[in-house]
Amino acid sequence: MYTAVFGAVEAGVIYALMALGVYLSFRVLDFPDLTVDGSFVTGGAVAAILIVGGADPLLATVLAFFAGFLAGCMTGILHTKGKINALLSGILMMTALYSINLRIMGRSNVSLLSEETLISKIVDFWKGLKIDDAVAAFFTSIGLADFIPKTWGILVIMLILVFVMKAAIDYFLKTDVGLAIRATGDNEIMIKSFSANTDTLKILGLGLSNALVALSGALVAQYQGYSDVGMGIGMIVIGLASVIIGETIFGAKTVVRATLAVILGAIVYRIIYALALRVDFLESGDMKLITAFIVICALVIPRFIEFANEKKKKKRRLLESQRLIEANANKKSGENLAAVKTDL
């Protein structure tokens, strides 16, 4: 149980990068970008094939980031220069990327289990620090011996990476270019009248979004030990789930708050998902169904609660007005009826 939750948090932090990318396209640019399903795999594929080919894992991961950037830019170009509908340009790019990803990898699955990856490097580096032993000793001493994960290294290093990325995004969205990108998603007419080239901004925004997604894909591939051409299926829904869950639970008043909410949302999603898988009658094949269900809940429940509150308020008001009307029943003048109205 503990191990499952710990694994979920670990994975959640890595997937949080992808969720941040989805946040950039969906929320900041207001662009429903489905490229994500493809660019996530592109990241994994580029990193995997480079690592297998003997490249430095760090370099491979950085190149995966840029590959995602290119994929996102292509979607942006299709949309802005080719005037293709936003959803369709994402779908087209996603479909094209499937074949491109196969070409990059040369086969549908590349194993990294015997390779030195960024993750294995982190684990080795962390072992050298001997922090795990100390923490394990601490947990044993307080009687939590069954809650000892293999290593804290991945979690800690990934958390640092994610928060560095978050800080960079927060800063970027406050620069002149970042403000213009946000305005593009908010009010395109307005930002055009303030001399911004919205085409370029959209391309750049989508590029950055997919770069983050690909970076996440590259790390996920190294984390799970393989890159698979199908590992991006439904990724956009997972990203969206993270964004929506995060915003619902933690709020999104400012950019700084929103990006934090997205990261936490990604972790919460993974935990819910891990717990759902522990329910006996659910199988791992039900994963997409669970994901869709979580997103639907996150979308519907807040609205339902709001609606119920509204209804309760209206009913109370109605009853109150009836009570007042009855109280005034003996004085049936229009003035009193009007008074009932203003009292409410």
Place this chain on the structure above:
Amino acid sequence: MQIRKVVKILLQLKQIYKVFNEGSPDEKVAINHVNLDLKPGDFVTVIGSNGAGKSTLLNIIAGRLTPDLGQVKIGGKDVTLMPEHKRARLIGRVFQDPMAGTAPSMTIEENLSIAYSRTTRRGLKLGVTRKKREFFKEKLSMLNLGLEDRLHAKVGLLSGGERQALSLLMATFTEPHILLLDEHTAALDPARAELITELTKKIVEEYKLTTLMVTHNMQQAIELGNRLIMMDNGQIIFEANENEKKHLTVEKLLMEFQRIRGKQISNDRAVLV
């Protein structure tokens, strides 16, 4: 020795022609060979019934529409084919819809910062700095709406009048070559409209902006600015210069229209008083 006074022309429209839905039964000539010159500091009000081509003219100047024939020059430079976003460095605009000129989910200072960088190339410097914030506060206090104390408030929370005042400030405080106002008081209630009109007057005078203002309110068109043009059917049918404008009244304008067109202004939206 004879002294020749050189009159520089800031905005020049030459033989502008624009047709919509060309070749279809709905074909409509929106602008029919319009010529217009604006000198620096001119404040021209534009009136005319719906479909007269006022907004189309503004959109052609702003670069949102490209004319089918003719030439647009700003400061002597041909900008006819310059894209909208590049031309926006020279032009400030306020739209009819109070929601159109600001980004609702961003704060007041962020909106101002976007407007501030209109004339420059945007880079990776922070949009809102302490220095800029002081500048924004100073400019906002000019509006007398107390917005200078609400720099961190989201613009979506402001009322229509406040948003339009902010739009006006954002369009003008970088001192554009040309200010285009497209019925910017039409969507507001009378009190707010009055406030925005006053602000417009104040701001245009302070920065000596060359302004083209479309309005449905004839009284407003007569009171504001130093020139007035009346459009109908894609043409400028009447023009009043500074002296003529001083003696104009709404009645005279209506009579003028009738005399030229042989018909009455039949337009529910035209506000006569």
